[in-house]
Amino acid sequence: xxxxxxxEVPDGEILARGMDRVExxxxxLEAWTRGVRASLPLRSLVKxxxxxxxxxxxxxxxxxxxxxxxxxxxxTGVLQRFSATMVNRVIREAPAQTLVVSPRSxxxxxxxxxxxxxxxxxxxxxxxxxAFARESGARLRAVHIVxxxxxxxxVEKARQALGESLAGRCPDAELRVVRAIDVVxxxxxxxxxxxxxxxxxxxxxxxxxxxxxxxxLELAERxxxxxxxxxxxxxxxKRWLS
Numbered sequence: 338x339x340x341x342x343x344x345e346v347p348d349g350e351i352l353a354r355g356m357d358r359v360e361x362x363x364x365x366l367e368a369w370t371r372g373v374r375a376s377l378p379l380r381s382l383v384k385x386x387x388x389x390x391x392x393x394x395x396x397x398x399x400x401x402x403x404x405x406x407x408x409x410x411x412x413t414g415v416l417q418r419f420s421a422t423m424v425n426r427v428i429r430e431a432p433a434q435t436l437v438v439s440p441r442s443x444x445x446x447x448x449x450x451x452x453x454x455x456x457x458x459x460x461x462x463x464x465x466x467x468a469f470a471r472e473s474g475a476r477l478r479a480v481h482i483v484x485x486x487x488x489x490x491x492v493e494k495a496r497q498a499l500g501e502s503l504a505g506r507c508p509d510a511e512l513r514v515v516r517a518i519d520v521v522x523x524x525x526x527x528x529x530x531x532x533x534x535x536x537x538x539x540x541x542x543x544x545x546x547x548x549x550x551x552x553x554l555e556l557a558e559r560x561x562x563x564x565x566x567x568x569x570x571x572x573x574x575k576r577w578l579s
Contacts, residue, residue, distance in 0.1 A: 343385075346387055403433055453480065479503055533563050
């Protein structure tokens with residue numbers, strides 16, 4: 338496990354301009370991760386870069402990391418959404434699987450909600466949800482939202498797909514197919530007793546992210562509990578080395 342902090346140096350200035358901040362940031366990083374060090378092998382790393390996103394991708398390649406965990410800033414304004422979107426889109430192109438965590442207080446896990454939607458990130462999302470449930474001993478509730486007009490056959494097909502998504506992973510998971518007009522509101526209703534929500538990322542476009550139409554972004558804004566958004570690795574690492 339590597340704890341990374343990036344010191345950004347403005348474009349046009351040499352990276353050495355940030356050297357006077359490295360020692361201070363190293364001490365802070367070690368203080369922030371002190372509790373983790375007691376149970377996990379962890380190394381602190383401070384990097385100087387003109388772009389945080391580049392430093393993260395560079396570290397992934399140098400350290401041969403296979404997953405990145407990054408926090409999402411909380412804010413509903415356009416400027417906050419613009420900044421968060423730019424960071425998230427770059428991270429999604431990094432040569433590693435990525436978990437984006439909303440800034441909510443954590444509590445002991447008793448119930449985890451896994452929001453299922455077929456897509457490029459669904460398999461990894463199911464793996465992550467199952468891993469959290471297994472390691473914490475929490476119950477896992479898998480939920481898929483369908484339209485209010487869905488008939489009994491469509492609901493049954495959705496239930497089968499939901500079960501298949503967890504096949505061989507978590508046979509004791511509670512499966513729920515729910516009719517709802519608003520996907521986010523439907524998920525929040527099912528998550529009222531949950532301590533954590535895990536959802537796959539979206540392929541929504543830039544404007545959709547800015548306006549808040551992307552379901553994971555809206556869910557992270559509205560949920561009172563932490564939300565982890567999971568992104569499967571979309572890039573071929575060889576591209577970054579060429």
